Amino acid sequence: MSGIGTLGEKTLHAELKRLFEPDTDAHEIRVGPYIADIVGEGGIIEIQTGNFSRLRPKLSAFLEVSQATVVYPIAHKKWLLWVDPENGETSPRRKSPREGDFPDALWELEKIKALLGHPNLRLCLLLVDLEEYRLRDGWSRDQKRGSHRYERIPLALAGRLDLCRPEDWRSEAAQSAFFPTSLPSPFTSKDYAKAARLSVHAAQTALRVLALMGAAAREGKRGNLYVYRACM
Numbered sequence: 265m266s267g268i269g270t271l272g273e274k275t276l277h278a279e280l281k282r283l284f285e286p287d288t289d290a291h292e293i294r295v296g297p298y299i300a301d302i303v304g305e306g307g308i309i310e311i312q313t314g315n316f317s318r319l320r321p322k323l324s325a326f327l328e329v330s331q332a333t334v335v336y337p338i339a340h341k342k343w344l345l346w347v348d349p350e351n352g353e354t355s356p357r358r359k360s361p362r363e364g365d366f367p368d369a370l371w372e373l374e375k376i377k378a379l380l381g382h383p384n385l386r387l388c389l390l391l392v393d394l395e396e397y398r399l400r401d402g403w404s405r406d407q408k409r410g411s412h413r414y415e416r417i418p419l420a421l422a423g424r425l426d427l428c429r430p431e432d433w434r435s436e437a438a439q440s441a442f443f444p445t446s447l448p449s450p451f452t453s454k455d456y457a458k459a460a461r462l463s464v465h466a467a468q469t470a471l472r473v474l475a476l477m478g479a480a481a482r483e484g485k486r487g488n489l490y491v492y493r494a495c496m
Contacts, residue, residue, distance in 0.1 A: 307331030
């Protein structure tokens with residue numbers, strides 16, 4: 265336990281910061297009232313591994329003075345390890361059956377939807393294979409449900425999608441990333457949920473973002489559900 269996450273900064277965040285800027289003199293730079301992860305010739309880079317709601321005011325301030333790139337890692341292949349909070353003993357790692365993919369990012373991006381069209385905003389979505397350590401401190405009998413995530417250790421970079429301009433959302437790379445090959449055309453949110461392995465609620469949120477950015481378009485309704493088509 266003492267060797268993992270002993271500093272305030274978590275490992276995934278720290279490793280991505282070093283990946284994007286090896287020069288530590290460019291790390292943790294004050295920009296107005298906020299501290300940016302990286303400031304360099306290409307502007308501001310902010311590594312966001314968690315809730316985008318907390319990012320909104322900081323990002324709004326950054327975009328007024330500089331180009332700002334938001335880097336968001338998505339857990340792709342994940343191995344779980346359970347840690348006993350009493351003695352630090354760790355279970356053998358077990359691979360999670362679900363693999364994350366680019367549509368997973370849309371849930372968080374909806375929280376900054378008012379900023380997505382800003383000319384200074386750049387998005388960098390990463391698929392990261394990682395180990396996730398969770399404390400066995402939950403409320404269920406096996407102490408796993410309701411448990412807390414303790415640390416994530418990146419192992420490999422499995423994919424990357426850069427969205428630098430609104431038209432990038434309609435690029436071949438973005439279409440391939442956001443619209444699974446198994447998705448029919450046209451499709452509903454239920455179709456999208458099944459193809460992208462999301463809940464229906466998450467799929468509806470994802471499609472609102474894709475429609476906002478011009479990557480998808482509504483084409484009427486089928487019953488109570490909107491019908492969409494991907495836009496190239």
